[in-house]
Amino acid sequence: xxxxxxxxxxxxxxxxxxxxxxxxxxxxxxxxxxxxxxxxxxxxxxxxxxxxxxxxxxxxxxxxxxxxxxxxxxxxxxxxxxxxxxxxxxxxxxxxxxxxxxxxxxxxxxxxxxxxxxxxxxxxxxxxxxxxxxxxxxxxxxxxxxxxxxxxxxxxxxxxxxxxxxxxxxxxxxxxxxxxxxxxxxxxxxxxxxxxxxxxxxxxxxxxxxxxxxxxxxxxxxxxxxxxxxxxxxxxxxxxxxxxxxxxxxxxxxxxxxxxxxxxxxxxxxxxxxxxxxxxxxxxxxxxxxxxxxxxxxxxxxxxxxxxxxxxxxxxxxxxxxxxxxxxxxxxxxxxxxxxxxxxxxxxxxxxxxxxxxxxxxxx
Amino acid sequence: xxxxxxxxxxxxxxxxxxxxxxxxxxxxxxxxxxxxxxxxxxxxxxxxxxxxxxxxxxxxxxxxxxxxxxxxxxxxxxxxxxxxxxxxxxxxxxxxxxxxxxxxxxxxxxxxxxxxxxxxxxxxxxxxxxxxxxxxx
Numbered sequence: 129x130x131x132x133x134x135x136x137x138x139x140x141x142x143x144x145x146x147x148x149x150x151x152x153x154x155x156x157x158x159x160x161x162x163x164x165x166x167x168x169x170x171x172x173x174x175x176x177x178x179x180x181x182x183x184x185x186x187x188x189x190x191x192x193x194x195x196x197x198x199x200x201x202x203x204x205x206x207x208x209x210x211x212x213x214x215x216x217x218x219x220x221x222x223x224x225x226x227x228x229x230x231x232x233x234x235x236x237x238x239x240x241x242x243x244x245x246x247x248x249x250x251x252x253x254x255x256x257x258x259x260x261x262x263x264x265x266x267x268x269x270x271x272x273x274x275x276x277x278x279x280x281x282x283x284x285x286x287x288x289x290x291x292x293x294x295x296x297x298x299x300x301x302x303x304x305x306x307x308x309x310x311x312x313x314x315x316x317x318x319x320x321x322x323x324x325x326x327x328x329x330x331x332x333x334x335x336x337x338x339x340x341x342x343x344x345x346x347x348x349x350x351x352x353x354x355x356x357x358x359x360x361x362x363x364x365x366x367x368x369x370x371x372x373x374x375x376x377x378x379x380x381x382x383x384x385x386x387x388x389x390x391x392x393x394x395x396x397x398x399x400x401x402x403x404x405x406x407x408x409x410x411x412x413x414x415x416x417x418x419x420x421x422x423x424x425x426x427x428x429x430x431x432x433x434x435x436x437x438x439x440x441x442x443x444x445x446x447x448x449x450x451x452x453x454x455x456x457x458x459x460x461x462x463x464x465x466x467x468x469x470x471x472x473x474x475x476x477x478x479x480x481x482x483x484x485x486x487x488x489x490x491x492x
Numbered sequence: 493x494x495x496x497x498x499x500x501x502x503x504x505x506x507x508x509x510x511x512x513x514x515x516x517x518x519x520x521x522x523x524x525x526x527x528x529x530x531x532x533x534x535x536x537x538x539x540x541x542x543x544x545x546x547x548x549x550x551x552x553x554x555x556x557x558x559x560x561x562x563x564x565x566x567x568x569x570x571x572x573x574x575x576x577x578x579x580x581x582x583x584x585x586x587x588x589x590x591x592x593x594x595x596x597x598x599x600x601x602x603x604x605x606x607x608x609x610x611x612x613x614x615x616x617x618x619x620x621x622x623x624x625x626x627x628x629x
Binding site: 142143174175176177178180181184185214215218223226227229456457461462465467476479483 | 504505508509511541562563564585586587588601602603604605613614616619621624
């Protein structure tokens with residue numbers, strides 16, 4: 129492949145809640161699982177946040193970081209990878225063409241493939257860029273799992289939100305990381321899903337135990353095998369990996385089944401700090417890796433969409449990853465910048481409380 | 493709430509991108525766009541995208557909101573003095589009312605302004621949040 133990442137941007141909700149705060153209400157899981165599954169804090173969506181606002185914030189940051197080399201008018205495509213778009217019918221990407229101030233002549237679309245929506249969107253965008261159909265493409269992976277997880281569901285301990293944007297280009301002299309190759313594995317299997325008209329995501333195979341991760345393994349293993357066979361690379365050729373991290377057990381399973389080393393994976397797992405950011409989860413881990421990467425590192429990305437598919441791709445960082453390293457807004461800074469809330473506030477913010485349709489008339 | 497289709501479409505530049513105007517005569521930046529420069533009274537129709545950075549000039553906290561804003565209570569409304577000069581009224585977000593102070597550096601962020609009841613679209617627009625690490629939590 130002759131494309132790569134020119135810049136990237138990230139956004140997560142500023143409000144957070146501790147898992148223990150949720151547990152005090154529901155007590156529906158043994159707290160010993162918190163350590164086992166790396167459950168710590170998760171993002172709480174502000175009342176006026178959604179997938180589109182997070183995606184806009186991440187997109188603005190990616191554009192600002194490349195403003196000196198990429199004129200916005202040369203961006204030819206905008207893909208929003210998400211399973212939780214605020215509109216069921218109408219492309220949120222079209223709204224974002226306006227919020228980001230892009231040319232109305234960009235090819236814009238929402239791309240949905242569960243939690244790997246962002247990865248899928250990036251591979252599609254990369255093909256357009258490589259074919260010369262567009263000069264640059266902006267790809268944003270964003271999800272709001274927290275708004276779409278029911279109170280009292282075990283997934284609530286990790287359900288979070290976030291967005292990560294990648295500006296994809298093909299000029300070697302502009303890339304902080306060059307995309308190398310990819311492989312995928314896609315078939316129908318039961319895992320987390322949401323039927324049209326439903327608000328809440330349901331577990332197709334439970335939250336814990338082997339069966340809960342059956343979908344993960346049946347996608348990750350064949351995708352990784354296909355990647356290694358097609359590329360001739362081995363796990364030892366990589367320095368770091370961004371892997372599925374809905375809970376802390378998933379990186380361990382991925383690591384074991386794909387033959388990765390613990391130190392290639394675990395330092396870049398952010399589950400305990402921010403929870404499961406859905407489509408932004410693995411991209412956030414990748415952004416964290418790029419924040420600190422040296423030139424010439426090969427980074428692997430394994431992104432699994434629940435019951436939908438798994439992509440594995442590799443990229444190699446260039447000297448620009450050090451020269452153009454962001455001076456502020458690093459992933460760790462975003463994770464540290466937070467306001468802790470209690471469970472009642474989280475329910476109010478995420479609009480999970482039944483309310484009177486006549487709130488004002490109670491007083492006036 | 494009534495759908496204001498034409499108004500929402502007409503205002504999207506200023507709501508989404510803080511798109512104001514620059515006076516071609518005296519170079520004053522104008523927001524919201526008004527086509528006549530408030531300084532030199534000359535025609536001013538050049539679009540100008542403001543940076544979105546500024547500081548809190550003054551503020552007040554709302555506990556009893558108008559319809560459509562119930563979800564955000566309590567929220568702080570501020571007069572924000574933008575770097576380029578214009579003063580605009582906007583909601584602050586991602587900050588507790590007690591942590592807001594005059595002179596606090598803020599930046600624009602796109603958020604939901606309100607939803608138009610069960611049948612309308614979602615209205616997005618500008619709010620302002622503290623610059624990263626400008627508030628100690």
